[in-house]
Amino acid sequence: MSARLRPALLGLGLIVLIALPLVAGKFGLDLAARIMIMAIFAMSLDLLVGFAGMVSLGHAAFFGVGAYALYLLSPQYGAASLLVSLPVAIAAAALAALVIGLLVLRSSGVYFIMVTLAFGEMFYYYATGARWLGGSDGAYVYQRPSAGPVDLGQGHAFYYLVLIALAATYALLRVILRAPFGHALRGIRSNEHRMRSLGFAAPRYKLLAFVIAGALAGLAGYFDAAQFGVVNPELFGWRLSGSVLMMVILGGMGTLDGAIIGAAVLVLLENFLGDLTTHWLLPMGLFIVAAVLLLPQGLTDPAALWRAMRERSRV
Amino acid sequence: MSEPILRAEALGKNFGGLAAVRDVSLDLSPKQIHAVIGPNGAGKTTLINLLSGDLTPTTGRVFFRGIEIEGHALDRIARLGVARAYQRTNIFAGFSVFENCRLAAQARRQPGIRLFRPALAYRDINDAAGRAMALAGVESRATDRASDLSHGEQRQLELAMALATEPQVLLLDEPLAGMGPEEASRIAALIARLGADLAILLVEHDMDAVFNIAATITVMVDGAVLASGTPQAIRADAAVQAAYLGEAA
Ligand SMILES: Nc1ncnc2c1ncn2[C@@H]1O[C@H](COP(=O)(O)OP(=O)(O)O)[C@@H](O)[C@H]1O
Ligand SMILES: [Mg+2]
Numbered sequence: 001m002s003a004r005l006r007p008a009l010l011g012l013g014l015i016v017l018i019a020l021p022l023v024a025g026k027f028g029l030d031l032a033a034r035i036m037i038m039a040i041f042a043m044s045l046d047l048l049v050g051f052a053g054m055v056s057l058g059h060a061a062f063f064g065v066g067a068y069a070l071y072l073l074s075p076q077y078g079a080a081s082l083l084v085s086l087p088v089a090i091a092a093a094a095l096a097a098l099v100i101g102l103l104v105l106r107s108s109g110v111y112f113i114m115v116t117l118a119f120g121e122m123f124y125y126y127a128t129g130a131r132w133l134g135g136s137d138g139a140y141v142y143q144r145p146s147a148g149p150v151d152l153g154q155g156h157a158f159y160y161l162v163l164i165a166l167a168a169t170y171a172l173l174r175v176i177l178r179a180p181f182g183h184a185l186r187g188i189r190s191n192e193h194r195m196r197s198l199g200f201a202a203p204r205y206k207l208l209a210f211v212i213a214g215a216l217a218g219l220a221g222y223f224d225a226a227q228f229g230v231v232n233p234e235l236f237g238w239r240l241s242g243s244v245l246m247m248v249i250l251g252g253m254g255t256l257d258g259a260i261i262g263a264a265v266l267v268l269l270e271n272f273l274g275d276l277t278t279h280w281l282l283p284m285g286l287f288i289v290a291a292v293l294l295l296p297q298g299l300t301d302p303a304a305l306w307r308a309m310r311e312r313s314r315v
Numbered sequence: 316m317s318e319p320i321l322r323a324e325a326l327g328k329n330f331g332g333l334a335a336v337r338d339v340s341l342d343l344s345p346k347q348i349h350a351v352i353g354p355n356g357a358g359k360t361t362l363i364n365l366l367s368g369d370l371t372p373t374t375g376r377v378f379f380r381g382i383e384i385e386g387h388a389l390d391r392i393a394r395l396g397v398a399r400a401y402q403r404t405n406i407f408a409g410f411s412v413f414e415n416c417r418l419a420a421q422a423r424r425q426p427g428i429r430l431f432r433p434a435l436a437y438r439d440i441n442d443a444a445g446r447a448m449a450l451a452g453v454e455s456r457a458t459d460r461a462s463d464l465s466h467g468e469q470r471q472l473e474l475a476m477a478l479a480t481e482p483q484v485l486l487l488d489e490p491l492a493g494m495g496p497e498e499a500s501r502i503a504a505l506i507a508r509l510g511a512d513l514a515i516l517l518v519e520h521d522m523d524a525v526f527n528i529a530a531t532i533t534v535m536v537d538g539a540v541l542a543s544g545t546p547q548a549i550r551a552d553a554a555v556q557a558a559y560l561g562e563a564a
Binding site: 175176178179180181182183184186187190191193194195196197198199200201202204205208 | 367369389390393394398399405406407408409410414417418419421422423425426428429430431432433434435437440476480
């Protein structure tokens with residue numbers, strides 16, 4: 001995407017999202033909020049996969065921590081305080097990412113994929129057996145959080161807070177990726193050994209990326225629990241980790257816009273294919289395999305699709 | 316002679332049954348070029364790996380300004396001011412030449428994590444990268460992808476990256492190999508000039524260059540030091556003549 005086109009499209013997208021409540025009904029707004037939540041989640045994973053070169057298949061663990069944090073902080077039939085529960089959910093996810101990061105960052109490549117997967121599944125199995133978390137059935141969050149006049153259960157407050165969180169996540173990631181930290185992460189992805197040989201304490205950079213990504217995944221999970229009013233162990237599981245990884249790959253790893261687009265495409269597919277069949281994972285998987293083979297740059301680079309098809313037709 | 320800045324004491328490295336480096340001691344002093352020569356497989360690269368922290372010695376110790384360096388310390392040694400140019404070019408192939416050098420300068424000037432200011436707003440880092448590119452003669456390729464450079468230019472970039480870290484000690488592993496004759500003599504002259512300020516360990520097969528610019532030469536054969544001394548002493552050494560220079564000449 002050209003350097004001038006992108007800010008224009010981003011601005012347009014933002015205006016559309018701001019104005020959407022004027023035109024869309026409840027179904028449309030819920031779907032848009034769902035897309036935005038998944039976009040936050042996908043961008044957080046893209047920081048790891050697309051920029052730092054750490055392919056995690058357990059990223060849902062932190063999404064689940066954020067979601068369960070809201071459940072635990074909500075009074076039985078009342079609303080949690082937004083100002084308390086939101087930061088606590090993010091901090092809990094960050095803390096979980098710090099602990100797990102210290103353990104998994106010793107491995108890399110395929111081992112990293114397997115170890116992160118194993119940790120996600122550990123969370124999943126723990127939650128299925130833990131009474132205080134509602135066990136395998138999960139638990140309800142009866143009311144959305146509120147803070148004074150802001151009640152996420154009323155009007156469009158939830159939608160707009162999610163939109164603000166999306167914009168803030170995007171801006172934060174843009175800033176840190178443009179900073180020396182982001183340049184160093186790309187260097188680590190390209191050639192970690194050379195980065196260390198230049199003097200970078202690469203493990204610290206990776207750990208911080210893991211913690212930031214975990215915190216933002218927790219933010220997304222928090223909103224997920226608030227939107228649907230329910231938490232269950234699936235929120236930690238590999239299906240969700242796999243879905244968000246697909247979003248990142250589909251959108252083109254290493255582009256934040258791509259993660260947003262990937263999230264939108266996947267949520268829409270899930271929504272509409274999911275209506276046709278409960279086994280939507282198979283058609284979706286096929287679509288994604290095709291997309292990844294044809295579009296190494298993801299959906300953000302349509303020119304690459306054209307080139308890829310021409311090259312294929314020549315062979 | 317001034318206090319050595321980097322000192323190897325009885326270093327040894329075994330790969331399985333193979334003793335690639337055996338009981339090697341040497342000192343690197345500021346403002347001195349110390350060349351290490353020897354046939355292929357003599358253990359020169361392995362020796363550099365032990366000094367840089369790429370490998371942990373099986374036996375022996377390494378000191379930086381009199382303090383022992385312990386543990387697996389690749390990035391820690393680099394932050395002390397020991398820079399390395401690899402024999403097998405080791406660059407960020409997908410990045411621009413400038414970004415390769417900028418990362419190196421960032422490692423030196425902002426080794427801590429900096430999250431908010433744009434990287435390109437650190438003018439001192441940009442300037443250090445620019446100076447290193449100019450010294451090594453790759454500034455005209457600044458915006459090109461490193462992978463698009465010729466083999467010789469990539470060797471120059473390898474050196475530029477080491478220089479961009481503004482080191483006190485330079486470990487150069489065959490920096491002239493793969494360069495055209497003109498570039499090679501230009502880079503040899505640059506290394507000679509750098510030797511006026513830095514402590515340099517130079518592994519090189521170009522004997523003319525080595526005997527011209529080194530103050531001390533150590534000859535390695537089969538992992539061990541055969542002889543060490545001034546260029547004149549080495550040239551006159553009978554064992555060296557027999558084992559190495561004789562064949563090469
Ligand atoms: N990582 C390694 N594993 C096993 N053997 C090695 C390794 N690195 C070097 N060697 C062996 O150690 C010996 C010295 O190699 P090297 O230090 O590269 O020599 P030089 O740089 O003088 O040509 C060679 O026999 C080489 O095959
Ligand atoms: Mg060698």
